[in-house]
Amino acid sequence: FSTDFIGQNYDYPEADYKTREQIAKRHLLYQQGLVWTLANHPRVPASVRAVVSKWGVCKDEFTNNGGWPTQLYIREARRMVSAFVMTQHHCQGRKNADAESVGMAAYTMDSHHVQRHVDAKGHVRNEGDVQVGGFSPYAIGYRAIVPRSGECDNLLVPVCLSASHIAYGSIRMEPVFMVLGQSAATAAAIAIGDGTTVQDVDRAKLRKRLLADGQVLEWAAVKASASAAAAKTAAAAKAAKDAAKGWAQVQLPPDKRKAPAVAFAVPTLPAVAHRGASRDFPENTLAAFKGAFAAGAHGCEFDVRRTKDGRLVIIHDATFNRTSDVATPGRNGKPQSVKVASVTFEELRRHDAGVGKNKKFAGEKIPSLEETLALFKDVSCRPVVEIKEEGMEAEVVAALKAAGLLERAVVISFSKTVVRKLCKLEPRLTVGWLWGGNYKAPRAVVADALNRAALDLGTPILDISHGALSEALVADLRARGFTIWAWTVDDPARMAQLLSWGVESITTNRPDVLATVLRERAGKQAK
Numbered sequence: 001f002s003t004d005f006i007g008q009n010y011d012y013p014e015a016d017y018k019t020r021e022q023i024a025k026r027h028l029l030y031q032q033g034l035v036w037t038l039a040n041h042p043r044v045p046a047s048v049r050a051v052v053s054k055w056g057v058c059k060d061e062f063t064n065n066g067g068w069p070t071q072l073y074i075r076e077a078r079r080m081v082s083a084f085v086m087t088q089h090h091c092q093g094r095k096n097a098d099a100e101s102v103g104m105a106a107y108t109m110d111s112h113h114v115q116r117h118v119d120a121k122g123h124v125r126n127e128g129d130v131q132v133g134g135f136s137p138y139a140i141g142y143r144a145i146v147p148r149s150g151e152c153d154n155l156l157v158p159v160c161l162s163a164s165h166i167a168y169g170s171i172r173m174e175p176v177f178m179v180l181g182q183s184a185a186t187a188a189a190i191a192i193g194d195g196t197t198v199q200d201v202d203r204a205k206l207r208k209r210l211l212a213d214g215q216v217l218e219w220a221a222v223k224a225s226a227s228a229a230a231a232k233t234a235a236a237a238k239a240a241k242d243a244a245k246g247w248a249q250v251q252l253p254p255d256k257r258k259a260p261a262v263a264f265a266v267p268t269l270p271a272v273a274h275r276g277a278s279r280d281f282p283e284n285t286l287a288a289f290k291g292a293f294a295a296g297a298h299g300c301e302f303d304v305r306r307t308k309d310g311r312l313v314i315i316h317d318a319t320f321n322r323t324s325d326v327a328t329p330g331r332n333g334k335p336q337s338v339k340v341a342s343v344t345f346e347e348l349r350r351h352d353a354g355v356g357k358n359k360k361f362a363g364e365k366i367p368s369l370e371e372t373l374a375l376f377k378d379v380s381c382r383p384v385v386e387i388k389e390e391g392m393e394a395e396v397v398a399a400l401k402a403a404g405l406l407e408r409a410v411v412i413s414f415s416k417t418v419v420r421k422l423c424k425l426e427p428r429l430t431v432g433w434l435w436g437g438n439y440k441a442p443r444a445v446v447a448d449a450l451n452r453a454a455l456d457l458g459t460p461i462l463d464i465s466h467g468a469l470s471e472a473l474v475a476d477l478r479a480r481g482f483t484i485w486a487w488t489v490d491d492p493a494r495m496a497q498l499l500s501w502g503v504e505s506i507t508t509n510r511p512d513v514l515a516t517v518l519r520e521r522a523g524k525q526a527k
Contacts, residue, residue, distance in 0.1 A: 003034060005026070005030045005031075006126065007115045008027065009027075012077060020072075023072070035055065039055070076169075077160075079168065080147060082143055082144060084141050084162060086161070086171060087164045087167050088132075088166050090138055090139075091105075091109055091170050092138075097138075100139075100141045101142075101218065102142045102183035102184075102206070102210065103139075104138060104139055105138060105140055105170055106136070106170075107170045107172075107173045108132060109130060109133070109166050109169045109170045110170065115128060140176070142201075142203065145162075146198045154191070156184035156188055158180035158181045179216075183210055187201050190209070257480050259482045260454060264407070264427070264429065264431075267382060268298070268504070270298055271299070271514045272384055273299070273300045276290075276302065277292045278509045279490070279510045282323065282361050283316065283357075284316060284353075284366070285354060286364070286371070286372070292381060295512040299384045301384040301385075301507055302384070303315060303388050304386065304387055305340045307343060308341055308342055308344050311345035312395060313366055313367065314367045318339055319338055320340055320353075324353045324366065325356065326338050326351050369396070370399060373399060373400065373403035376408070377404065383409045385409060386413060387413045393418055393422050406428060407429075410430045410432060411432075419431055419432075419433045419457045431461070432462070433454065433457055434463045437468025443472050443476065446468075446473060447477055447480070450462055451480060460483055463507075465486070466487065466494065469498065474503060484503050485503065485507065489506050489507070489514075490508055492516070495513070495514055495517045499518075
């Protein structure tokens with residue numbers, strides 16, 4: 001159900017002016033009624049009503065018509081039928097008009113619903129929508145924009161051109177109309193200059209002039225050129241990216257192949273719960289953290305972001321659509337993404353962060369950093385704080401101090417800026433660097449690059465994506481004095497393998513499963 005006024009446009013193409021005006025008024029009333037319903041009807045969710053009720057027409061547009069456009073959007077009505085008709089075959093490449101191309105189109109064959117009906121079970125159904133894509137750009141033939149010979153010899157039609165309904169659904173894009181408009185104008189100039197009809201325009205002359213003016217008439221040549229340019233660009237980008245990440249093949253000097261000395265003691269945290277016990281509880285909520293404590297996790301990881309009014313809150317994504325009940329209307333029927341940084345703490349707390357996981361968690365809220373840290377005061381589990389945004393380092397340190405957790409907490413981040421700043425800001429704080437992995441680089445290159453970065457940052461804790469780890473890489477880094485942590489691992493066999501390699505901490509959505517793996521490993525070692 002949308003702004004499409006399904007089935008109410010049939011009479012428009014052949015209607016007189018009075019009837020067309022009545023049709024336009026019905027469309028306006030439908031749009032106004034739809035918006036009013038979304039803003040006011042009690043059956044519409046309150047979260048939707050709260051947003052839509054703030055909408056209004058633009059104050060400085062269409063001021064002589066109550067803020068509403070004076071024209072109805074006519075997507076498709078009457079079209080010319082010439083000696084050549086563009087069809088689905090041309091769109092999908094089964095036929096082509098390359099020899100007489102005057103421009104290209106590429107959009108999906110797109111047609112909206114044609115009627116709404118009630119089926120035998122009493123359900124309302126929309127019928128007629130067509131969305132067929134996946135094909136390459138295709139040529140539009142010159143004869144599709146001129147009438148048949150003998151009908152009219154001085155008319156070019158770049159918009160209402162000769163095309164089937166389904167093909168027109170692909171062609172009918174403004175950029176295509178602009179392309180065809182240029183080609184039509186060029187053909188008109190040639191016809192006038194040569195004293196001929198539009199049907200008899202010299203096609204070779206037209207093609208030569210269009211190409212000279214920069215028109216794209218064939219896809220194969222464009223594709224070949226684009227592929228070569230893309231390959232060159234990709235190679236340059238990879239070289240720049242590798243250089244920026246330190247993937248230089250220059251070996252680190254032997255005296256530098258070691259972890260940096262730090263003031264803090266590296267904690268022993270074999271099992272770290274990822275956003276709490278997030279397999280069984282709604283992630284990054286107080287319930288998930290309590291679930292991690294119950295599962296025996298040694299550490300509990302959670303993510304920190306900032307709201308519009310400066311409060312530090314616990315959430316992973318930059319938006320809170322995925323992990324809450326927010327349902328703000330957006331385009332194409334999909335909810336609009338709502339950024340954490342765009343709302344106040346009070347506004348954020350109006351939303352439920354638990355019901356999406358399971359109805360039994362209804363009422364869970366996105367917690368603040370302060371209330372989260374308060375949970376850790378009387379438990380053995382340590383907080384593992386991941387900072388998602390630069391600029392909050394000092395506030396996080398202050399919050400840890402206020403909670404009495406400075407020397408029990410671990411703070412991690414993917415951002416080198418954050419890690420570097422934390423290490424300098426508070427030497428007593430345990431800090432680790434998260435790394436996502438460059439899987440194709442040789443082991444020695446990776447080890448030297450990580451070593452080089454860690455020396456610059458000032459931390460011996462490397463928290464690495466488990467997919468980037470190999471037994472050899474772990475052994476190399478441990479020999480240099482680094483502590484290796486791995487994320488995010490839910491498979492018991494992979495957990496056991498990483499532990500056997502010497503990985504000292506594993507982050508998981510399933511802390512109960514990791515606890516079992518650790519017990520089994522301890523039992524085997526005891527024997």
